[in-house]
Amino acid sequence: MLTRVDLRGTTTDPRDVLPRAQLDVAAAIEQIRPTVEAVHQHGASAVLAATERFDRVRPRRLRVPVEAIAAAAGTLDDAVRAALQTSIDRARAVHADQRRTDVTTQVVPGGTVTERWVPVSRVGLYVPGGLAPLLSSVVMNVVPAQLAGVTSIALASPPQRDTGLPHPGILAACALLGVDEVYAMGGAQAIAAFAYGLRAETAADPDDPGAGAASGWLLEPVDLVTGPGNIFVTAAKRMLRGVVGIDSEAGTTEIAILADDTADPVHVAADLISQAEHDPAAASVLVTASESLLAAVEEQLAVQVPATRHHERVATALSGKQSGVVLVDDLDHGLRVVDAYAAEHLEIQTADAARVAARVRNAGAVFVGAYSPVSLGDYAAGSNHVLPTGGCARHSSGLSVQTFLRGIHVIDYSQQALREVAPHVVALSAAEDLPAHGQAVTARFGGAG
Structure with a gap:
């Protein structure tokens, strides 16, 4: 059901071969x-x-x-x-x-910059x-x-x-x-x-x-x-x-699971299915170095998919080009792959999962260990489930209070504080060939430039 991408023994850039949705945003x-x-x-x-x-x-x-x-x-x-x-x-x-x-922040005596969050x-x-x-x-x-x-x-x-x-x-x-x-x-x-x-x-x-x-x-x-x-x-x-x-491009859902031999294939299969039931275009990706785990997960998918309510939708999502399994050399290789994928949801189902999770750089949200499934985050973990998709987690964050705030700098300098820094403003304005910038400062002290 899951398409295989074998990266073992290669130096291929994962971004060139990882499963992705066929319809891109530009076309849409x-x-x-x-x-x-x-x-x-x-x-x-x-x-x-x-x-x-x-x-x-x-x-x-x-x-x-x-x-x-x-x-x-x-x-x-x-x-x-x-x-x-x-x-x-x-x-x-x-x-x-x-x-x-x-x-x-008091920059100098008489000169402050305040960052207000509005x-x-x-x-x-x-x-x-x-x-x-x-x-x-x-x-x-x-x-x-x-x-x-x-x-x-x-x-x-x-x-x-x-x-x-x-x-x-x-x-x-x-x-x-x-x-x-x-x-x-x-x-x-x-x-x-x-x-x-x-x-x-x-x-x-x-x-x-x-x-x-x-x-x-x-x-x-x-x-x-x-x-x-x-x-x-x-x-x-x-x-x-x-x-x-x-906020970000929070599109059709996706899950990536980095797993090793310690992972329970029942859990892994259930979690892949859980996100696939959202939409036929949903992405479910397993990254592992373990062929034995993969075989066990595929056996579980064969059992669990037909038993789920939205089995046709799930089967379509799991067999689509946006889903699959990526075979890697080892855990370090797997981490490079999931960082390249930058999943909306990333589960770490490995030995010492917390340590592995701490090494992740790119993900909308990271779910650590066997008892932190994505479904928990969807509903009741306390975290936010509005997360960047399609690789946008490389540069964007999930929804938070900060999303709704703007930082405004408030600059408050006294006459003396401005007088002291005036030569530097004039020098930089001249270097940029913007002399009126410097004159806007020196005019306050009776100077012409």
Whole structure:
């Protein structure tokens, strides 16, 4: 079921041969470009048209009535409510420790630089709801935004065909977290709507409560968009970066497992399957030097895949070009391979797993040992599951409180402190042939340059 890539005894650059998704983001941008441009030009009517085309439903309203959010919370299963609350509590505990404090540095007597950490004013949070309604992604998006101090939070999730509303579990999670600005929209059209906003006068439904006619907006533009999604959501985020801020390219899920002979093949197979059930395009990659472990994992896959609920989806994902097993010479070689892959989720199932995990440089999140599966991080570890995919973990981080904060330098120099450093400013401005820079300093002391 898993395609093999044998790197043993070679000096091949792993990046050239590692399993990756066939559809790249650049290609997806060209597919979603007409949708994004239509939303920019035509607003809500274009969002509704795209929703009808891609989700096969036309919501009566884009903005979800607050009554519907409250009703969803009222019908939430008790066990799911308890699980969501546990997820919220643990996420709050972890993310509360991420809040940065302002720092003032006295550079010289009378001269200070302060770094202030200021939350963005308004964010748009995206929660997938297609093949799997990700209730947990509501928690992962909202909790760090709230703890960062963001005061205006909007959330979007695709409408369900039977109701025209986002999944009731997603609405219930919003209610538990106090989020009441929710929109029934998904895909690239949702990201475009967040980036450009939707003018009230473009609303197809005149009695849509929206954001209020007084403001002129059905949906006010946001400063930052966060959240996971499929390849088209990721493409829209990349395309609109600059129009709006984004967290990272958190696309279709992926898992890599670095394992040796000490790993339990039952666990390894189950964890590969767990992420493959997200999407036929999900990536599951095993990296090992052990052929005996590989054989045992393949035996387990043959047993476990047919028994899982979404076995067709899982089988498609595991047999796709984005998934596979990479055979390596030894553990050091395996570490080089997983660093090159830069997985969204990386499990370390080896002897002395904590020591091995400490050597990892590139991963969205690292799961250490037999009892820290990715599923724990998906729901209730306290960590965040909105993570960079497609190798972006080489340069990007997962969602956190810092995602929603901006560092602003505040410079405060006295007359004497400026006078003392003035010759250096003048010298550097002359070296760069920008003499007016120096004159802006010397003018304060009666000088001409």
